[in-house]
Amino acid sequence: MKPTYPQVDPQKIEQAKQTLLNGGLVAIPTETVYGLAADADNEAAVNATFEAKGRPKNHPLIVHVDGIDAVDFWAKDVPPEAWLLAQTFWPGPLTIVLKKKDRCGEFVTGGQDSVALRCPSHPWTQALLKALAGADHKGLTAPSANAFGRISPTSAKHVAEDLGVKPNGKLDMILDGGTCMFGIESTMVDCSNGRPTILRHGIISRAELEKVLGFEVPDAGSDAPRASGRLKSHYAPKTKLVLLDSEEFVNAVESFEGKAAVMARRSILEKIACETALEIEAPEQVVEYARILYEALHQLDDSNADRIFIEMIPDAPEWRAVLDRLSRAAA
Ligand code: TXA
Ligand code: MG
Numbered sequence: 001m002k003p004t005y006p007q008v009d010p011q012k013i014e015q016a017k018q019t020l021l022n023g024g025l026v027a028i029p030t031e032t033v034y035g036l037a038a039d040a041d042n043e044a045a046v047n048a049t050f051e052a053k054g055r056p057k058n059h060p061l062i063v064h065v066d067g068i069d070a071v072d073f074w075a076k077d078v079p080p081e082a083w084l085l086a087q088t089f090w091p092g093p094l095t096i097v098l099k100k101k102d103r104c105g106e107f108v109t110g111g112q113d114s115v116a117l118r119c120p121s122h123p124w125t126q127a128l129l130k131a132l133a134g135a136d137h138k139g140l141t142a143p144s145a146n147a148f149g150r151i152s153p154t155s156a157k158h159v160a161e162d163l164g165v166k167p168n169g170k171l172d173m174i175l176d177g178g179t180c181m182f183g184i185e186s187t188m189v190d191c192s193n194g195r196p197t198i199l200r201h202g203i204i205s206r207a208e209l210e211k212v213l214g215f216e217v218p219d220a221g222s223d224a225p226r227a228s229g230r231l232k233s234h235y236a237p238k239t240k241l242v243l244l245d246s247e248e249f250v251n252a253v254e255s256f257e258g259k260a261a262v263m264a265r266r267s268i269l270e271k272i273a274c275e276t277a278l279e280i281e282a283p284e285q286v287v288e289y290a291r292i293l294y295e296a297l298h299q300l301d302d303s304n305a306d307r308i309f310i311e312m313i314p315d316a317p318e319w320r321a322v323l324d325r326l327s328r329a330a331a
Helices: 010-021 043-053 068-074 080-089 123-133 156-162 206-213 246-255 286-301 317-330
Strands: 026-028 035-039 062-064 094-100 114-118 187-190 197-200 241-244 260-264 278-281 307-311
Touching: 010 026, 010 035, 010 123, 026 123, 035 043, 068 080, 068 094, 068 114, 080 094, 080 206, 156 286, 206 317, 241 246, 241 317, 246 260, 246 307, 260 286, 278 286, 286 307, 286 317
Parallel strands: 062 114, 094 187, 241 307, 260 278, 260 307
Antiparallel strands: 026 035, 094 114, 187 197
């Protein structure tokens, strides 16, 4: 069954808008993961985002905008490929890195001269951005709404448990727009200097980008701008996680001395004879796998296991974005 979002509540949108205009922090639902939003023109509010996440100040933030018309208000020297990508994939899970205009503060970009722009398709955040943007296309900075390095949130519950709402937590409001449809962070393409490169893999695949652009889109080199999602260890549960090939999986789980929490395909789960803390069936289709991945990691992490075992996924290009998340979670 294809998941749907709850109907947009205009009162909640208005409350979120006012909170943001007053410099507050609001967790917002997007089609990928929940974001920790602040008014991108408000330095104090943006700085509070870094504090709330515990994220290093030199890691740049994505500016979320209401539509393609906003691009010229935040970026300059926009190449034709970037326009084409935005026209094709926005609103949707694609982030485009461009040369920044002066309007975009260095407090947003971690001192870099580029800005990452994304126009999310989630109806609640679309409505919020439309309500907020105005003639100068105000934007929202929003990193994923999790503590730095931890599992990204795909539901309001994840955000409430991790960052929480004041006074005990760190946020002014959580805008609950249901469970995120895609479940992993947006694809990021660097169009800020010359030929586009992929900074982060996501639901929009390399093949889709190449089909639209008509040429190869390689991964960004290791000299690419700083991006937390490129750190070796990221998206990590507290419990140690190992990725294992199908052949060795059952044996490894059964011979493990502590409590194991596992995620594997049904055919593998059926072979496990020992008791486990939790068993999650891994979806066979990549879209479904991505959608449930972070929820699964949250559940596995909460199961009081001593170790998490995950069956290795297929070695195919369309699984690349999921593999990235899994390897960083296991690092
Ligand atoms: O799907 C998403 O993109 C989610 C939702 C909330 O929109 N956002 C998200 O933000 O994943 P965050 O901050 O968790 O990850 C964005 C990544 C970070 O690794 C950041 O360092 C990198 O993008 N980044 C941001 N601006 C950049 C820039 N100008 N150049 C290179 N990397 C940039
Ligand atoms: Mg993140």
